[in-house]
Amino acid sequence: xxxxxxxxxxxxxxxxxxxxxxxxxxxxxxxxxxxxxxxxxxxxxxxxxxxxxxxxxxxxxxxxxxxxxxxxxxxxxxxxxxxxxxxxxxxxxxxxxxxxxxxxxxxxxxxxxxxxxxxxxxxxxxxxxxxxxxxxxxxxxxxxxxxxxxxxxxxxxxxxxxxxxxxxxxxxxxxxxxxxxxxxxxxxxxxxxxxxxxxxxxxxxxxxxxxxxxxxxxxxxxxxxxxxxxxxxxxxxxxxxxxxxxxxxxxxxxxxxxxxxxxxxxxxxxxxxxxxxxxxxxxxxxxxxxxxxxxxxxxxxxxxxxxxxxxxxxxxxxxxxxxxxxxxxxxxxxxxxxxxxxxx
Amino acid sequence: xxxxxxxxxxxxxxxxxxxxxxxxxxxxxxxxxxxxxxxxxxxxxxxxxxxxxxxxxxxxxxxxxxxxxxxxxxxxxxxxxxxxxxxxxxxxxxxxxxxxxxxxxxxxxxxxxxxxxxxxxxxxxxxxxxxxxxxxxxxxxxxxxxxxxxxxxxxxxxxxxxxxxxxxxxxxxxxxxxxxxxxxxxxxxxxxxxxxxxxxxxxxxxxxxxxxxxxxxxxxxxxxxxxxxxxxxxxxxxxxxxxxxxxxxxxxxxxxxxxxxxxxxxxx
Numbered sequence: 001x002x003x004x005x006x007x008x009x010x011x012x013x014x015x016x017x018x019x020x021x022x023x024x025x026x027x028x029x030x031x032x033x034x035x036x037x038x039x040x041x042x043x044x045x046x047x048x049x050x051x052x053x054x055x056x057x058x059x060x061x062x063x064x065x066x067x068x069x070x071x072x073x074x075x076x077x078x079x080x081x082x083x084x085x086x087x088x089x090x091x092x093x094x095x096x097x098x099x100x101x102x103x104x105x106x107x108x109x110x111x112x113x114x115x116x117x118x119x120x121x122x123x124x125x126x127x128x129x130x131x132x133x134x135x136x137x138x139x140x141x142x143x144x145x146x147x148x149x150x151x152x153x154x155x156x157x158x159x160x161x162x163x164x165x166x167x168x169x170x171x172x173x174x175x176x177x178x179x180x181x182x183x184x185x186x187x188x189x190x191x192x193x194x195x196x197x198x199x200x201x202x203x204x205x206x207x208x209x210x211x212x213x214x215x216x217x218x219x220x221x222x223x224x225x226x227x228x229x230x231x232x233x234x235x236x237x238x239x240x241x242x243x244x245x246x247x248x249x250x251x252x253x254x255x256x257x258x259x260x261x262x263x264x265x266x267x268x269x270x271x272x273x274x275x276x277x278x279x280x281x282x283x284x285x286x287x288x289x290x291x292x293x294x295x296x297x298x299x300x301x302x303x304x305x306x307x308x309x310x311x312x313x314x315x316x317x318x319x320x321x322x323x324x325x326x327x328x329x330x331x332x333x334x335x336x337x338x339x340x341x342x343x344x
Numbered sequence: 345x346x347x348x349x350x351x352x353x354x355x356x357x358x359x360x361x362x363x364x365x366x367x368x369x370x371x372x373x374x375x376x377x378x379x380x381x382x383x384x385x386x387x388x389x390x391x392x393x394x395x396x397x398x399x400x401x402x403x404x405x406x407x408x409x410x411x412x413x414x415x416x417x418x419x420x421x422x423x424x425x426x427x428x429x430x431x432x433x434x435x436x437x438x439x440x441x442x443x444x445x446x447x448x449x450x451x452x453x454x455x456x457x458x459x460x461x462x463x464x465x466x467x468x469x470x471x472x473x474x475x476x477x478x479x480x481x482x483x484x485x486x487x488x489x490x491x492x493x494x495x496x497x498x499x500x501x502x503x504x505x506x507x508x509x510x511x512x513x514x515x516x517x518x519x520x521x522x523x524x525x526x527x528x529x530x531x532x533x534x535x536x537x538x539x540x541x542x543x544x545x546x547x548x549x550x551x552x553x554x555x556x557x558x559x560x561x562x563x564x565x566x567x568x569x570x571x572x573x574x575x576x577x578x579x580x581x582x583x584x585x586x587x588x589x590x591x592x593x594x595x596x597x598x599x600x601x602x603x604x605x606x607x608x609x610x611x612x
Contacts, residue, residue: 048451064556064564068571069449101417101488102574108560122451128531128569140531142568146451146484165560182557200449200489204568 029314033307035269037250038294040287042226042258043243047283048124048144049274050222056123057114057143060213062205063162065112065153068104069201070168073097077191086179099198100170100178107193109164109185110153115203120221121147127283141213141279143203150196157189164189214278220289221272226264227300236300238263241282247294252308252316258296265303267293386455387479391471394456394479405602406591409446409572410491410525414509414517417488420481425472426458427509427517428494429611431584432466441496443471443508448491448525448572452483491525491572504586505608520580521550522608524589527572530602531565532593533558537575542586549577549587563597579610586610 075095083092097105124144155164167182185191205213227236240260247264248255258264272289295303314321386395418424430441443458456479463469480490495505507522528535534555539547552575556564567573579587587610592603 064561066565066568066571106556106564106566108557108564124451126570140568142570144449144451146449161562163560165557167557167560184560198488199484199486200447200451202449202571204565204571206563206565 026311029311030309032310033293033305034310034313035290035292036252036308036313037289038247038266038287038291039250040247040266040285042245042264042285042287043241043282044226044239044285045128045241045282046124046126046228046239047224047226047277047285048122049220049224050120050122051117051219051274052120052221053117053218055114055116056218057112057213057215059111059113060205061111061156062107063109064204064206065107065110066104066204066206067107067195067197067201068102068204069198070097070099070103070105070171070195071198072099072196073105073168073171074194075166075185075191076193078186078188081183081185083173083181083183085173085176085181092183095181095183096174097168097181098172098175099168100172101198103168103170105166105168105171105195107153107155107166109156109158109162109189110193111156112151112153114215115149115151117145118148118150121145121149125277125279125283127279141205141283143205145197145201145203146199148197148199149201149203151194153193153195155185155189155191155193158187163187164191166193212278212280214276215274216276218274218277219272220268220274220287223265223267223293224287226266236263240264243282243284247296247306249308252312254308254312256296256306259298262296262298263300263303265293265295266291389478390459391461392456392458392474396453396455396483405529406593406604406606407527407529408493408505408524408606409448409527410493410523410574411495411505411507411608412492412510412523412525413507413521414511414519415487415490415492415523416511416516418476418512419487420476422476422512423472424474424476425470425511425514426474426492426494427468427470427511427514428506429468429609430463430465430496430506431609431611433496434499437465437496440498441469441494441506443492443494445490445492447485448489452485454479454483454485502607505606507608507610521576521578522610523574523576524606525572525574526591527570528567528593529569530593530595531568532602533564533596534566534594535573535575536592537577538590538592539577539579540588540590541582542588544588547579547582547587549579549582551575551577565596580612582610582612584609584611 077093080091080093082089083095126142128140128142158164164185164187165183166185167180169180170178171181172178173181226239228239229236238261240258240262242260245258245260246255266287269290269292272291273287275286275288278284294306296306297303386393426443439460441460441463445456447454458471492508492510493505494508495503497503509517511517537551539549539551541547554566554575556566558564587608589606589608590603592601594601
């Protein structure tokens, strides 16, 4: 008796449970946003991030490279030059210059070969709209580093009104008193300069026309906010520039395009890279990796997640689930056929 | 025959699972609490608010970030004090005195704002202790990268800056020159600094000439937009009072110039 009634009793509950469970799972799946892989192409005027990269920036020619926070500078000149040290002239072919706090140096007509970073660093890159009248294709680029930086430069030959040389302020030359030092470098180029900076330094590049500065494969460790705060008002303003600003979610084959006035927040999870950046009418970024969160919106208080939900991920793998359904129904059908279920 | 949804060993497992769920809920709650604590950058201390928050990065012509006289090169775990003189001005001045700190070159979005104690008028005020281990050491902020600015807002909404001494021990107070730190809003080829007294008389404060080498590059920049710069000047031989520091900057590749006037109260 019991054996015949029991199925009727639990069957409605099971069916209701399946429906409710499915609905609940659906609701939860739309609310849960698991980490996913993104590929983002953005054009920005500023970008700040933490990295453990060992080396940054590829080779490039600079009309002027301004380095703030110089700790140590060694200059080897091919020929002896007249060096102005604190107002007095000296002939020298080798200089050892030690920076005081807030020391800065400008290098003219030089080529940089990239810079070494020591341990985790916070990098802030900035592209500045040209000041005054500038030749076509010229650009200006700044690079703030929280972390020690090491690099080497090679002077280039003089070109028109541009003469290779350097000036430094708040420095000691060969153990002397702090002051200024400046000198031309060999007109034919080829002098070598090695520099090390304090923990906080800044590089400003005046790039020669037709020179692209950039790099590839830079790991990013922390979140990236694509906005800045205006002084006085404390208002947040976007750092996106005109161009194709797009974020694609590779696993679910979805993407969204950002308005250039939108704010954007990306929170990496793992293996997140600045795959490539190039400075040309802005900083063109290609970002790739696993993220925990991507939020965008018209204002700081209206940032909304664009992360695909678990439902999207499941939906994207529907062929896989369809196969499981087919296998399960086949197994059940087989068991029913051999009356295994009835025996239970 | 009664059909059972679960065999007995499954039921036991679900009982056990119920206990685990409670632990999972507790774990999730603690994780959220920890995450909340991490997100909450600013920390409240008895004499100050200190932590991290986005700082202004877009630029005015010149943005003052520090005016210091003595600024020691402290090591980690230092206990700092900040001393500054507040002049006798309007009665409600006490509420409008500020003391704040940021990074000279921002990398951690650090800030500190002193809570308003009853600042003493016409007297030296000492803010502290300000232990670096609370926040500064954790963020890895170097002594040279700490910018401290004090001042007050006058009734007519103009701002007067007060030079500060930063020290651990008052025996370290030996400097007499002032260092003015600012962020330039434009790239500049040169910067001229003029100091005048309250009645507009020119003061020889040994201001430096700040310019790049136009022989090497006619379009050179002495500083770039957004970079922190500084210069020193000396008012030690002049009487106490308000002085005006006027900055005039010249933009490269252009006939354009930018200027701004800052008021400071000098107390020898």
